[in-house]
Structures are given as structure tokens and as C-alpha cells.
Amino acid sequence: MESGSIDQMKILLRTSHCDQSGLIPLMRLLLAAGMAFMLSACSTLGYYTQSVSGQLDVLNRRQPIDRLLQEDTLTPQLRGRLETVLRIRRFASVVLDLPDNGSYTSYVQLDRPFVVWNVFAAPEFSLQPREWCFPVAGCVRYRGYFRESAARDYARGLASAGYDTYVGGSAAYSTLGWFDDPVFSSLIGFSETRLAGVIFHELAHQKLYIEDDTSFNEGFAMTVEIEGVTAWLRSNADAAGSAEYAVSLARQEDFVALVQRTREQLQTLYESDATPAEKRRGKARLLAGMRAAYELLKDSWGGYDGYDAWFADGLNNAKLAAVSTYRDYVPWFRRLFRQTGGDFAAFYQAASVIGALPKEQRLARLQQNDS
Numbered sequence: 499m500e501s502g503s504i505d506q507m508k509i510l511l512r513t514s515h516c517d518q519s520g521l522i523p524l525m526r527l528l529l530a531a532g533m534a535f536m537l538s539a540c541s542t543l544g545y546y547t548q549s550v551s552g553q554l555d556v557l558n559r560r561q562p563i564d565r566l567l568q569e570d571t572l573t574p575q576l577r578g579r580l581e582t583v584l585r586i587r588r589f590a591s592v593v594l595d596l597p598d599n600g601s602y603t604s605y606v607q608l609d610r611p612f613v614v615w616n617v618f619a620a621p622e623f624s625l626q627p628r629e630w631c632f633p634v635a636g637c638v639r640y641r642g643y644f645r646e647s648a649a650r651d652y653a654r655g656l657a658s659a660g661y662d663t664y665v666g667g668s669a670a671y672s673t674l675g676w677f678d679d680p681v682f683s684s685l686i687g688f689s690e691t692r693l694a695g696v697i698f699h700e701l702a703h704q705k706l707y708i709e710d711d712t713s714f715n716e717g718f719a720m721t722v723e724i725e726g727v728t729a730w731l732r733s734n735a736d737a738a739g740s741a742e743y744a745v746s747l748a749r750q751e752d753f754v755a756l757v758q759r760t761r762e763q764l765q766t767l768y769e770s771d772a773t774p775a776e777k778r779r780g781k782a783r784l785l786a787g788m789r790a791a792y793e794l795l796k797d798s799w800g801g802y803d804g805y806d807a808w809f810a811d812g813l814n815n816a817k818l819a820a821v822s823t824y825r826d827y828v829p830w831f832r833r834l835f836r837q838t839g840g841d842f843a844a845f846y847q848a849a850s851v852i853g854a855l856p857k858e859q860r861l862a863r864l865q866q867n868d869s
Contacts, residue, residue: 545641552644553677556613560604560680579686579693580605586694586730593733594726595843596701600678607683612667615649616640618823619661620815623768623777625761627819628661629712639712639823642671662814670696675704691727691743698726705846708853714860717827718849724828725835725842752795753805757821760788764815785813830864 563580566572572580583602591598606613618640619628631637643649646667653663669684679700685693702722708714724747731740767780792809796802811817831849838844852863 548644548648549642552614553673555644556606556680557677559606559608560678561606562604563681564603566605576686580681582690582693583681583697586697589694589730589733590698590701590726593729593842594698594701594722595846596698596722596726597675597704599675599704601672601675601701601704602679602681602697604678604680605683606680610646610684612646612669612684613682614642614644614668614671615646616642616666616668617649617653617656618664618666618816618820619653619656620819622660622662622815623774623781625765625768625815625819625822627816627823628656637710637712639819642668662816664811664814664816664820666820670700672700672703674707691731691739691746694730695723695727698730699723702726706850706853708860711853711857711860712823713827714853714864716824717831718853720824720828721831721835722842724832725840725845749799749802749804752798754821754825756788756791756795757818757825759791760784761818761822764818788813827864834864 563584567577567580583605587602590596590602620626621628627639629637629639630641641649641652643652646665649665653665657663669688670682671679673679681697685696688696699719699722702719703715705722706715706718727743728740731743763784764781767777767784770777772780789809792805808817834848834852835845838848852860855863
């Protein structure tokens, strides 16, 4: 989940031209923000302003990893992690055919646990996530903030308007190649496998991004992450790591299946003729049943509790919709990867062809020959 989290900045930046200094795109972003202000409300300008200032702060903090590795002040742990980042980065371009640019070759030390916080929302009796649309940039199913307090303030406003909301912290995000994205300190504590997965995922967004289709984009990037990590472990002859990753993927599939079953039950309830009060009681009952089912899953996993924090933060439509946004298309993309012979370049080409189709045809094409 952490790696699938990205904020609205990566969408906004698609309207900009990029140069080495980053000044031209930032100036154009400010102009875009001004145009957006004329087209909408003051709050939109405020949102764009925090996006631009947050990105500028990131750019100013970047330190090239090659240069950092020449310093004697690095702790052995950080030095080892940064060396691993560069190995992963080279593997991404050479083996996975992901963009070969300056992204993830610099480091940013943050003063917070996450770089951005994403807000998800859905109506009380609907699993259709709310979308936020921006001039030129298109629509996405989350709204990102560089400050947690701002994200939670916005979520509270949505909740007061009757929405279910969920705020999730993200350790990384992609600007789709418009800037050289850094590795953040929020990633350094991750295991090598998770670190590789995040880098592969975010670079996949630079490889292919379809406007107005969050589920397509996240399903594609999640597939690149999964298949990329599998290839990384195989290249390192890491049999133990490969076995551990396979177990992790199996648990993810169990978790996603539980979310999907609950969504289907809730959808049936929401489409019924029940009164709002009856739907509210039924919703609470189904979500409580989901918690109980999770406890059984943990038993089958030998007590593994990696999803406890997700459940502890409350369950609602927005949280379930966020999982689905990242995971719904993964089985279809993984099948496409197998159909292209496990060749990353061929997979990207096939996905690009499907992505160029109208949205309805895109989904139908992905679902063809589903097995």
C-alpha cells in the first residue's frame, strides 16, 4: 500500500515543461495555479500553492547520493541503504527497462514520517470513491498534502458533509518524470524488498500514465512492482527472500479477497430498499464481520499481524475503495505480463496499446480471456 500511495502533485506536474533547474516548471505551475483560481474557488488556489511550495521544498533538499557516499559523516546503516538504492536504480533501468533518468539518485532527509498524506473519500452508502478534477490534468481518486494537519483538516470537512474519509501517509510519490524524484528518509527504514518495490512502482508511473484512470495506473504500477521485485530477488539468487516474498504476496491476496468480499456485501446492502437507518446498522454489522474474518486470517498466517494498523484506524467505504483503487486491476495486468512472455518491454508496449483505448474498451480489453 505504501508504495501505491502518490499525491496530486504528480498529476499537476504533467502540465509543465521540465529543465534541469526546475525553475521553469515551477513558474508554469504557479501560472497554472492562477488559472485554476480564475476557474474555481479560492480553496483550489490554496491547494495548488501548498503543492508547489511542498515540491519546491523537496527540490531544495535533494542531495546526490553519489556525493553523499563520499562523505565520512554517514552512518554505516545509511551508507549501506544508499548503496542499495543505487543498485536497485541501475537494475530498474537495465533489467526492467524503466526510465533511465535522475530519479531516485538523490536523497532527501525529512523531518516527518511521510512525505505526503493522501485523502480518500466515498459517500456513506456508496463504494464509488470521490474524484478530484483539475484543469488540463484530469481526475484522480485522492488528494495529496505535504502536511498531515492540512490533509486531516480537509478530511474533516468532507466528513462533516457526510463522506466516509481515509487519510493515508505515503513514503514516496512520482512526478511522472517532470522532476528527478528523490529517495526520502521515510523509505530508508524499509526492507530491501519493499525499498525496491517502491522505486519500481514509482518509475512505472513515469513509464506509462493514463489520464483520468487511477485504477489502470495503479494496477499497472503494482504489477511492475511485483514482477520487478520477483526479478530482483531472482537476480540476487536470494532463495530465502524469494520464498518470503511469495508468502507476502499470498497474504496480500488473502487480504484483498477479504476486502473484495466485504465490498460486494456492502454493495448489495447499499443497492437494497432498506432505509438509511437499516443500511447504517447493516454496514456496521458487515464491517464488524470483516474484522472477525481478519482475525481468522491471522490465525491461518501463523499470527502474522502486518495489517493490524490498517484495521485499527477504522473501517469505512473510503478505506475499502482505496485498497480497490490500487489492487482491482492487478490480476489482469499480471495475466498480461505472462501473456507477453514475462518480457518487460513487451508488457509495457501491450499495456500502452490498451491504455490508448477509450476507458470502457480499456477495461473490457484487460478482462478478455480472464482466467
